[in-house]
Amino acid sequence: MAEITWGLATSHVPSIGAAMDNEKTEDELWKPLFDGYQPAREWMAEQKPDVAIVIYNDHANALGLEMIPTFSIGTAEHYDVADEGYGPRQVPNIVGDAELSEHILVNLVDEGFDMTVLQELDVDHGLTVPLSVYTPNPGDAWPCRVVPMLVNVLQYPQPTADRCLALGEALGRAIRSFPQDIKVAVFGTGGMSHQLSGERAGLINQEFDRNFLEKIETDPESLSQITRAEYVEQAGSEGIEMIMWLIMRGALGDNIRRVHDTYHVPASNTAAALALFAAEKSAEENTDAAIAQ
Amino acid sequence: MAEITWGLATSHVPSIGAAMDNEKTEDELWKPLFDGYQPAREWMAEQKPDVAIVIYNDHANALGLEMIPTFSIGTAEHYDVADEGYGPRQVPNIVGDAELSEHILVNLVDEGFDMTVLQELDVDHGLTVPLSVYTPNPGDAWPCRVVPMLVNVLQYPQPTADRCLALGEALGRAIRSFPQDIKVAVFGTGGMSHQLSGERAGLINQEFDRNFLEKIETDPESLSQITRAEYVEQAGSEGIEMIMWLIMRGALGDNIRRVHDTYHVPASNTAAALALFAAEKSAEENTDAAIAQ
Amino acid sequence: MSSYTPKVEGTHVYDTQMSRQGRALNKMLYSLKNPENRELFIADESAYCDKHGLSAEQKLAVLDRDWKKMTEIGGSIFYVIKLAAIDKKSMQDLGGVFTGMSTEQFKAELKAGGRNFG
């Protein structure tokens, strides 16, 4: 059966990708962020998954506003890197895992999650920047297959934080019931606090961010009770992206260990963070395994 | 507050529309079906709603297979009649009710239904034929505004019948909490048994259909427990459309009265039916109203 | 058909895997809802198929009007009937093809109450 081995929460702001692509990671502005990534990167490089489930949102690069799915999942065999207005980012295209996608889809729909199926999808910085955070120098190909899961965070009504956590829990069950012996990592992307437009543009709320960074490990339920209005008020219109971390967190289950985290202001107009969690088998799963022997 | 006054379950097969458009309703083949509609039409003409919520599925006329939402809702002010391959049907375009759409959308998402928002939509026979069943001669304009709700019935995994009934119940709560004194009718469309392709093409299962026609009034829970495989096996690949009736049924609530029904074989390749239910205020609502006075 | 999809005897259960297989075919057929595209298709069917990236097998099924084949290689019936509409064929004509009957036989079976597999 498939196993979830780790979960990564990370900002996906395009400037992080641009800093890597333009070799600015040693610049005074960016060095602290990339230094902060280093221990996580080393750990992940030792723990390569076969597939990464990347939970993110599209930013007007694949989905137009004529059709806005709350939750969607890619079921293709390949995903190209999107042209976001100045040519596609020079990173490898994505190899999917159509069989795992379909398994997750069917299980989620069976559990009452009303997924939208994407048979075609160009992936934007929301997906490729987290992959670069994981693997800064992929060469010709990313080191794992990818299943994209997308969340509407751009237009009210977004899903509630509570619904995101519940989706994550169902996603975890779906992955663990996949009948192939593969290792799966789950990426929750977006955040931290930021506001791009309006008079509050430039908002950063370090207190909210640091509490979120702590509770995402120890008390995700408390974060799932925060209303959308509070997310917007406290973390900014675009800070509400953080609800996507709760999907990752739900998938990891109860038995996790924080490997590393880092927090940095600013990355472009946003606070940026990374938090890496190792998923250990739950006591229950260990018992099941013992019984099975 | 808005009130749900009646619910109509009806097949939406294009040939029913074509029979009306080409004035074949008195032909030997079609007369029994249209005669069967007559008492329902007379009753509905006396009970005109301000808005019709039409639950249907698109048939490759507005949504391509690149993006398949389980449940979606139109939020536009207008919807044009789709060109289904031989020019649009000569019936009026649709006037939407964007405010009611948004109210329903927000309430459904708040209740954990993962809706897809359609800001643009051409409507096909799945929506216009049921409107013609309600109003055969609309003249220049349909007699009510329309909110389209779409269900994926074309591609496995469809939503479960159980999820459809639950969505209907939430839809009913959403409509009744809309702060305008309007009358709303809910249309559940599709069915009855039919199979378009494969060696079983032409399948009709009258026993299944008649049981469904009865239980949709008296025991929708039993219908909600039928698996997708059973729907396909018993009612045909396209007969699974019947799950959309359960959304209408869920919205109507407990206190309903059957006004009329009819069943006819064949309409093109399908069994066709109509069932009309008056929604009476529940005891609870009457009590609430009494308390409010 | 994917291993997740329920198997139902004698029935197509159209699923994600078939839809992936038929992607180019369905996309081409979907484009026929546009009247200008219908004209382009009629003017040069082969070129139109090529432009939409159909596989050799998909293209042959379209050019040959092999309705059964189209539905077996990932064509969704609701997409396939866009092509039938161009040929002025009805769903009953296709029903006859799928079941190895004439249109008239197929219609007669429906009129007699439909085909019963119970």
Added chain:
Amino acid sequence: MSSYTPKVEGTHVYDTQMSRQGRALNKMLYSLKNPENRELFIADESAYCDKHGLSAEQKLAVLDRDWKKMTEIGGSIFYVIKLAAIDKKSMQDLGGVFTGMSTEQFKAELKAGGRNFG
């Protein structure tokens, strides 16, 4: 902003109603992800706006590069930055405009830990 949408002081809560209002504008801006369309736009901005059915107010905001206005009349920020990219403007440039600062001031505030409204 619709009556169903939470009101948050000083913040855009982008909703269905704004999206409906900005439909033509966002659609035009979305088309700019295609390089050929970027060339067409640059060649004749006014004609490009007309072709996409922009209202007079939407078109004026685009031609004038009135970034604030665009976000107030239904432009989604993620669509508006497609136009900024053509002008080689960054999100910090727009942040300056939205807050009435120079780009350098806006950057300095972010570098100092971001703007705090707590």
